[in-house]
Amino acid sequence: MITRRWVPASALTAVAVCFVTLVLLASYNPWHYVHLAPFGRTGTVATTLALAPLLLAGAVWLVVGNRLARAVVAAAATLLMLGSCLAGVAYETLSFVDPEPREVSVLGVSPDGRFELVDEHYSVMFMTAVERVRLRSRAGLASRASDQVLGCFEYQTDDARSPSLVLSSARFVGGTEVEIVSGDGVAWTTTFDPETLVAASTLARGCAS
Structure with a gap:
């Protein structure tokens, strides 16, 4: 049973790592690739960074059976998600120029x-x-x-x-x-x-x- 849980847990972790890596690379984008740029937009980066903790929390839930440990992971994931959302909103609000063309x-x-x-x-x-x-x-x-x-x-x-x-x-x-x-x-x-x-x-x- 535990072995079976590791498969979806690994898949969730891989998805989170891949998407976070993609948006961070796109937000930097030193090559100025046209098709990579949309993944680096503020909204996309903020959404990805907000959802990544939830995916990682889901992976941990699948392999950890202790209720207290699950509760701690869920609380940490929620705080990270809210922090990413607030950071994204603050960045958009305080920016004098829209970072992306409309x-x-x-x-x-x-x-x-x-x-x-x-x-x-x-x-x-x-x-x-x-x-x-x-x-x-x-x-x-x-x-x-x-x-x-x-x-x-x-x-x-x-x-x-x-x-x-x-x-x-x-x-x-x-x-x-x-x-x-x-x-x-x-x-x-x-x-x-x-x-x-x-x-x-x-x-x-x-x-x-």
Whole structure:
């Protein structure tokens, strides 16, 4: 009977360890992998860290028969779960800038199909919105996003927007050259390294940098 309990207990432990490892790796994500990034979002990390103690507690319950030991494990798991939830809520509440974009759209694809320009929409406190144009590679599971913000536009959402602070369009004008046009019709171009996705220069309209 005890041997049989070790099988599901080991499975629960493995699931908890794998998911915690995945979200922590995704939250760090030094390679900026596009498909790994969603697992590193604040909500996903907080939920995983909250559920992991419950999975581990379930594993312990399966192999430990002592009632007192089970009660201690259940109490510890509950406290860890509540702590993770409170930490996640506090992080979201105290953050001035949403750590993840609320909306991402593809603006253009390079002629050879290897790269794309994406528009990231962020919500900032005090009725301020930010749009960031970023380069990403198109390589299936190995797709990467540039850590560099290629173009940044920041404006107040409750006032008439200045055309110069609004993104009009962004496109590739060559294999490694891009063009960004603001709402006032001014076009700006730059080139980028296809290996590092680092551009020769960046554009900031209304942004601090």
